[in-house]
Amino acid sequence: MGMGQTVCTLLAAEDRARLTAIIGDRNRAQKHVQRARIVLHSADRLPVLDVATRAGASRPTVRRWQQRFAEEGVDGLLRDKTRKPGRPPLPKEVVARVLALPCTEPPGEATHWTGRMAAKAAGVSLRSVQRIWDAHGLQPHRIRTFKRSTDPAFADKVEDIVGLYMDPPAHAVVLSIDEKSQIQALDRTQPGLPLKPGKCGTMTHDYKRNGTTTLFAALNLLDGTILGRCMPKHTHQEFIAFLNAVERAVPAGKVIHAILDNYATHKHPKVRKWLDNHPRWVFHFTPTSASWINAIEGFFSILTRRRLKRGVFRSVADLEDAIRRFIREHNGQPKPFAWTKPANDILAKVDRLPVPSE
Numbered sequence: 001m002g003m004g005q006t007v008c009t010l011l012a013a014e015d016r017a018r019l020t021a022i023i024g025d026r027n028r029a030q031k032h033v034q035r036a037r038i039v040l041h042s043a044d045r046l047p048v049l050d051v052a053t054r055a056g057a058s059r060p061t062v063r064r065w066q067q068r069f070a071e072e073g074v075d076g077l078l079r080d081k082t083r084k085p086g087r088p089p090l091p092k093e094v095v096a097r098v099l100a101l102p103c104t105e106p107p108g109e110a111t112h113w114t115g116r117m118a119a120k121a122a123g124v125s126l127r128s129v130q131r132i133w134d135a136h137g138l139q140p141h142r143i144r145t146f147k148r149s150t151d152p153a154f155a156d157k158v159e160d161i162v163g164l165y166m167d168p169p170a171h172a173v174v175l176s177i178d179e180k181s182q183i184q185a186l187d188r189t190q191p192g193l194p195l196k197p198g199k200c201g202t203m204t205h206d207y208k209r210n211g212t213t214t215l216f217a218a219l220n221l222l223d224g225t226i227l228g229r230c231m232p233k234h235t236h237q238e239f240i241a242f243l244n245a246v247e248r249a250v251p252a253g254k255v256i257h258a259i260l261d262n263y264a265t266h267k268h269p270k271v272r273k274w275l276d277n278h279p280r281w282v283f284h285f286t287p288t289s290a291s292w293i294n295a296i297e298g299f300f301s302i303l304t305r306r307r308l309k310r311g312v313f314r315s316v317a318d319l320e321d322a323i324r325r326f327i328r329e330h331n332g333q334p335k336p337f338a339w340t341k342p343a344n345d346i347l348a349k350v351d352r353l354p355v356p357s358e
Contacts, residue, residue, distance in 0.1 A: 009042040009066060016040070018074050035065045035077040042066055090128060098122050098132045102140040113140045148353045151287040158343050161284055161293055164257055165339035168222065172255040175246065176219040176295035176337075179263075180303070181234045183323075185210040185313035203310065211316040215303075215323055216242035218258075219296045224334035226299060228327045230320040236268035243274060243281075256281045261291055295337050299330070 011019075019036040022028055037055040042062070046054070052062045068076045101121055102113040110117065115133070119126045133139070151157065168174045187210055192203040214234040218227045227249055231238040250256055260266045262285055275281055286293050307326045313319040 009039055009069065011039070011043045015074050016043070032078055035068075038062050038065045039069045039077065090124060090132075094122060094124060095132055098124065098129055099136055099138065102133070102138055112143075146353060147289050148350065149287045149289040151290070154287040154290070154350070155343075155347055157285065157287045158290075158293065158346055161259055161286060162339065162341070162343040162346065164259065164284065165221065165295070165337070166342070169255070169257070171253075172257055173250050174221045174257045174259070176221060176259045177217070177246075178261060178294055178296045178300070179214055179216045179234050179239070179242075179265075180300045181214045182212050183215060183308065183319065184212050185316045185319035186311070187314050188312055210314060210319075213316050213320055213323075214238070215300075217296055217299065217327075218242075218246050219299055219337065221295060221337040224336045225331045226327050226334075228323065230323055234265060236265050236271050239265050239268075240271060240274050243271075243278075247278060247281075254280070257284060258282065259284045259286065259294055261286050261294055262288055295339070 019040050022036040023033050023040075025033075034055055034057055038051055038057060038061075041051040041054050048059050048062050051057075052059045055062065065077060072079075098118060101118045104113075106113045106117065107121075115126050115129045119129045122129070164174050186207040188204045189206050189208060190204045192201060193199075195201040213230045213232065216229045216231060216234075216238065219225075220227070227246055229242050229245055231241070246256070258281060260283060265271070266283070266285070275283060291297055303323070303326055307322055311319070311322060313322065
């Protein structure tokens, strides 16, 4: 078969029937349908350009499959030529060494293995190391921090608080209370650029401080609503003022179980005196170094990420207005707080942590 502009492809009746069936098969791969069209159009003595136009292919493609049909028939159209094999896979012992290296002491005074260090030690490429580590979930560059509580009553406090979360008492209100102090009203020195396709938004690194505020907040675990007050300080006077605001907001006759951390303000003598004068209140203190068990911390995290971190506030009043608006938006669609981890599971996980040295 020549490579001229017009190619005469001779088709037997059996081959024409097979090619016609391929074109009519709706489940057939489109590449096979295109090759069959190329051969059928070529058998009609059409120029290569016309065959290419009708089959939706390039002229080199038409010539390639004309040549393949002449050499191998219809079966040749349905079979792709295999490519040359790539590099052979790394030997198992090399892969094992790449996996073992990050679990050993790094050379010199390095604190951890890097991909380049492992590649040099194992005699392979950096990409090979990255691929092997990724396949086995090894991430030597990452480290997770932890702190184990040394509270002698840790287990009792966890069981008490988790019990309130998972089985709250009837005819009572369970509140998670804390303050987020030193919230800064930051104004950027220059306006940033907005988000664009392919480019993230920008914000200047330097800023102007316009003062601070402290947010006292109480999360109602039963309905998910937030009661918040912004105050200039976070001493026991402000805390008592906030407790009085909560006292007025909770219907009479309801026992109030309040979950708090061990901040000194919460245990001030005047706060204890206030507690004695309000017998329906019960304080439940979290274990030391265990603020994660206080549900209000989740709300503070959301507030920081969605309203404060990128906010621009020209005054403390602007900052406090933004916080109040965020609380109103939250209370517009509140969700009851749901704690799913039983106390036994928490205690079992904590028992697996290293015991702190004296």
